[in-house]
Every structure is written in C-alpha cells, then in structure tokens.
Amino acid sequence: MNRAHLFALALSFTAFGSEQPAQTPSAVAPTQPTITAFVYEIQGDWSAGRERLRKGQGLAEGSVIRPLLAQKAQDSRQIVSFIVLMTLDGKPLRLDCCPVNGTPPSLKVPASGQPEATLSRRIVEAAARIFNHRGEMFATTLARGAEDVSRSGIAKLMDGWLELGEGAPVFQRSGAMLLELWLWPESGAAPSDAKTRITLPLPADQTAKIKVTANLRPGLYRAQPMGATKTGLGAVGRDFYLLVNSPATYEESATYFRQCLAIASGWSNQVSPSGKEEFLRASLLDLASRLDGPGKQ
Structure with missing residues (x-):
C-alpha cells in the first residue's frame, strides 16, 4: 500500500x-x-x-x-x-x-x-x-485452536534489534513452543509469500528484544507467531498488528499508542476483547500513515 x-x-x-x-x-x-x-x-x-x-x-x-x-x-x-x-x-x-x-x-x-x-x-x-x-479488515485469525488473544503493539528497530514497546508482550505462549515470527507488510490483502521470518529466542513468551538478521524496514505488519505443531512448523495463537518504528519516530508513536491502550482499557466489558483489538489495529493503521515502510513510496 x-x-x-x-x-x-x-x-x-x-x-x-x-x-x-x-x-x-x-x-x-x-x-x-x-x-x-x-x-x-x-x-x-x-x-x-x-x-x-x-x-x-x-x-x-x-x-x-x-x-x-x-x-x-x-x-x-x-x-x-x-x-x-x-x-x-x-x-x-x-x-x-x-x-x-x-x-x-x-x-x-x-x-x-x-x-x-x-x-x-x-x-x-x-x-x-x-x-x-x-471496517471488516480487522478480524483476528485464530490458529491451531489456541485460546489466547494476541494484542497488537509497536516496536523499535535499532542496530539490528527489534525491541517490543507499548502493548508488549504483543504475543503470548500458545501451548506450543514458539520458534519464529512471520511478518507480512499490511496492505489490507491476504498474506502473500513476501514475508519476513524472524527467529525467536526462548522462552519466546518473555521476549522483549529480538535479534533481526532479515531485511526489515519500519512500517505496519501483520504478524503471526509460528511454532512446533504435530505436523511441523505452523501458526499458533492469533495474528496481530505490529508497527515497527525507527528510533526517530518511536517516541511519538509510543505516546499516541499509549493513549489508545488507555482508551480501550477503560471500556471494561462493554466492548468485546476482539472489539478492543480492532480499535488498536485501526489506531496502528492511522499511525502507519505517517511513517515510511513496506509498500510506501
């Protein structure tokens, strides 16, 4: 996009x-x-x-x-x-x-x-x-019968490291050993083969800083935790949005998204968990409109 x-x-x-x-x-x-x-x-x-x-x-x-x-x-x-x-x-x-x-x-x-x-x-x-x-693009995808709700969030990319920020942990352990994080540039379309694969350190559910060897750029991504399943490497848990920031844009994004989290948390049970997640995804899409990243000129 x-x-x-x-x-x-x-x-x-x-x-x-x-x-x-x-x-x-x-x-x-x-x-x-x-x-x-x-x-x-x-x-x-x-x-x-x-x-x-x-x-x-x-x-x-x-x-x-x-x-x-x-x-x-x-x-x-x-x-x-x-x-x-x-x-x-x-x-x-x-x-x-x-x-x-x-x-x-x-x-x-x-x-x-x-x-x-x-x-x-x-x-x-x-x-x-x-x-x-x-309005219909923000539905989450639940894989392999997992029950956790991964919450979208932001991260900072600096010196080859991806540091999870506001909203972290952006994914939780899903009963399977998490091995990788797959990222697709968010374009509103279904994920394509143009993905970035990131190997997760263990234990992945406590990860806050990830070494990135792939060519990753700032921008908005749809992310899917991948782990060991009975048939091999497969999707586990829910997908989520991850807004990857450069150091120059991170603080502005963090301030904005921190307020988004506060708004959603104040809704109590009047809004469903998936409804709160949809709001966070829409907010990240708004933030992404200000950044350079995948699919942008």
Missing part, C-alpha cells in the same frame, strides 16, 4: 456514515446534523429511523437507535443481537436485544461532551474514519 492510499484512509470519510465530501463535525453547517458517534460493533439488524445500520456508520446527535425487527430469544437469558455505539468522546454505549416478553430497547445518540482538540478525541475520530472504510 502506498503512502497516498494510507493517507486517504486516515483523512477521508470524516462524516463516517455517508459518501458525501469529507467534512469534520466542527465544519458541518448548522442546518445539518452533527455526527457524534458511530457503530462500533453490531450483531443483528438495527436501525436509525428507517435506515439499516452497518459497522462504522456515523450517527447524528439525536438519532434514535432501535432493533430493526422484533427479534426474540428462546429464553430470557439469551441475547440474540446487540449493538455498541462509540461516541467521538471514546465512550461505548451498548444495547442488547431482546429477552422474551421484553420491550425492544432504544437509545438516543448523545451530543459530544469533549473538546475536539483532545488527543483522545482525535484518536477515536481517526478510528471511526478507518472503520467506515475498512
């Missing part, structure tokens, strides 16, 4: 829910609705008015969110659909639907309560733009 494409992802679709020319909430004319939230996670059919909602769609202040159909569970404990809205302040709002004999829930999208200039607001808005355009 070239630099222009990544910048387009990070800067376009500011209105989130439409294909109209990009505009920030502060630039919206007084007669137009102000976007203050977006659809973060969704299962089942939900609507704002008569419009069916999709992941990443922007929501105007005052919009009323309801289940599109009167979906009913077979017993009072079962949840058959849910939606999580994310305000541009970074606050999740969750609705579950629908217990037997229960009234279908509804929620009015609130006004924005946080100044636009804050770092947290800028981070959430960047994630919203990317979710709107590439």
Whole structure:
C-alpha cells in the first residue's frame, strides 16, 4: 500500500456514515446534523429511523437507535443481537436485544461532551474514519485452536534489534513452543509469500528484544507467531498488528499508542476483547500513515 492510499484512509470519510465530501463535525453547517458517534460493533439488524445500520456508520446527535425487527430469544437469558455505539468522546454505549416478553430497547445518540482538540478525541475520530472504510479488515485469525488473544503493539528497530514497546508482550505462549515470527507488510490483502521470518529466542513468551538478521524496514505488519505443531512448523495463537518504528519516530508513536491502550482499557466489558483489538489495529493503521515502510513510496 502506498503512502497516498494510507493517507486517504486516515483523512477521508470524516462524516463516517455517508459518501458525501469529507467534512469534520466542527465544519458541518448548522442546518445539518452533527455526527457524534458511530457503530462500533453490531450483531443483528438495527436501525436509525428507517435506515439499516452497518459497522462504522456515523450517527447524528439525536438519532434514535432501535432493533430493526422484533427479534426474540428462546429464553430470557439469551441475547440474540446487540449493538455498541462509540461516541467521538471514546465512550461505548451498548444495547442488547431482546429477552422474551421484553420491550425492544432504544437509545438516543448523545451530543459530544469533549473538546475536539483532545488527543483522545482525535484518536477515536481517526478510528471511526478507518472503520467506515475498512471496517471488516480487522478480524483476528485464530490458529491451531489456541485460546489466547494476541494484542497488537509497536516496536523499535535499532542496530539490528527489534525491541517490543507499548502493548508488549504483543504475543503470548500458545501451548506450543514458539520458534519464529512471520511478518507480512499490511496492505489490507491476504498474506502473500513476501514475508519476513524472524527467529525467536526462548522462552519466546518473555521476549522483549529480538535479534533481526532479515531485511526489515519500519512500517505496519501483520504478524503471526509460528511454532512446533504435530505436523511441523505452523501458526499458533492469533495474528496481530505490529508497527515497527525507527528510533526517530518511536517516541511519538509510543505516546499516541499509549493513549489508545488507555482508551480501550477503560471500556471494561462493554466492548468485546476482539472489539478492543480492532480499535488498536485501526489506531496502528492511522499511525502507519505517517511513517515510511513496506509498500510506501
């Protein structure tokens, strides 16, 4: 992916829910609705008015969110659909639907309560733009029946060493001996043969600094831990995103991503673990738009 494409992802679709020319909430004319939230996670059919909602769609202040159909569970404990809205302040709002004999829930999208200039607001808005355009690209891949959730993070490449940074440990032991880390330049496509293989020191689950002999450049990668399986070397655990920084860009990236981690950790159980991971991946894609690396000019 070239630099222009990544910048387009990070800067376009500011209105989130439409294909109209990009505009920030502060630039919206007084007669137009102000976007203050977006659809973060969704299962089942939900609507704002008569419009069916999709992941990443922007929501105007005052919009009323309801289940599109009167979906009913077979017993009072079962949840058959849910939606999580994310305000541009970074606050999740969750609705579950629908217990037997229960009234279908509804929620009015609130006004924005946080100044636009804050770092947290800028981070959430960047994630919203990317979710709107590439909302389905962030699903994690679980290999070999592992149950751990690898968390994406950043690293610093210096003097032939890859030092894991904010978000570390970015992978955990998966019941198998981890031997290598495979990295593919993140282009939004499926991993190709153009991968970098890095041998991991043991024990890999405690690794914070890795010697790199391959030709690795700064940029965003999709990473997959590889280990000993019954059939030989194979994928173990979940894949994750790894943003490799030069020493010159690391501190800026660390400050930004540290705030991303703080935002996600504050969501508690209102957002699923995979939903938090998706946010971290979108944030790393936004960060990568500022760096030179794989697939960029």
